[in-house]
Amino acid sequence: MNFCSECGDMVKLLVPDGDNLPRHVCQRCGTIHYLNPKLVVGCIAEWQDQILLCRRSIAPRYGLWTLPAGFMENGESTTQAAIRETLEEACARVDIQQLFSLVNVPHINQVHLFYRARLLDTSFAAGLETLETELFSEQTLPWQSLAFQSVTLCLRAYFADRKAGRFVFHEDDLPRPVAPITDHLQG
């Protein structure tokens, strides 16, 4: 951030009075620009013993498989975001069941939420950001070709809970990767 989005003047990184972290502060109008983590919200859409995955048609992780998910928008709730993303990426209609997993990804300033959801029918299809959509069981799921570590964690917990005969809420923090980050989910 170089310029104030309110007045267009230069911003400076400094700790405002009464604060304890450096913020981008406008040198003309005084606006303090806070940067906060973003929510990525999606669904584990279930059909019998299978769940729906999307193969990505966009960077990052082109060609790899993921749960339908994306950035939550202003003005919507987390379940509305999950339903919308599932419709946009997989053309799939779902009934939301419950929040299943929260994964913190602090090194890219994201929090991922995944809801268990019931697929209403099997008329899903690839959305604009998807090459193909497919239902997978635990055995057929492309575990080695998943796009994001948060999805892998979530799905491991999901199939473990299913074996145990009960679903509980899971929370995890992803560690900072050892290799430099070259890409991440884009807005």
Next chain:
Amino acid sequence: MNFCSECGDMVKLLVPDGDNLPRHVCQRCGTIHYLNPKLVVGCIAEWQDQILLCRRSIAPRYGLWTLPAGFMENGESTTQAAIRETLEEACARVDIQQLFSLVNVPHINQVHLFYRARLLDTSFAAGLETLETELFSEQTLPWQSLAFQSVTLCLRAYFADRKAGRFVFHEDDLPRPVAPITDHLQG
């Protein structure tokens, strides 16, 4: 948003190619500026049959009671945010137990998360944004003087679960208020 925070030129509200919502797009450098909901994270800090509340020394809702909570920062996890906010607002140290409540507040683009936490000792005190801190039981709690509807919802569920002898995860959506909004949580 009037200006591009990257290059300082004017932004225009338009629907970018491949998108379906209007975004602030820079007319010079092409940067798309996304606006997304913010996470507010806090604690229900327990001490025996009581929980810790803070009386606000800042707007909005000056003088009203709330759970220690605030905006999640970049680079931290949700539990780190809950612990930090509880330390900042109530000078209180806690052990996080589990996520108890998620409240969507879509009309102000916020998602509130409240964790159950165990207060490590009773050496709490008012932080910079707090007039006073106090432990309350369900009977002594100032229900009519709570600052935020999300806190009221969360605490109702909390004491109901405690009576039921088990805590489960709760999710709620706050409806848009009928009266115009004059204030909301600030960054």
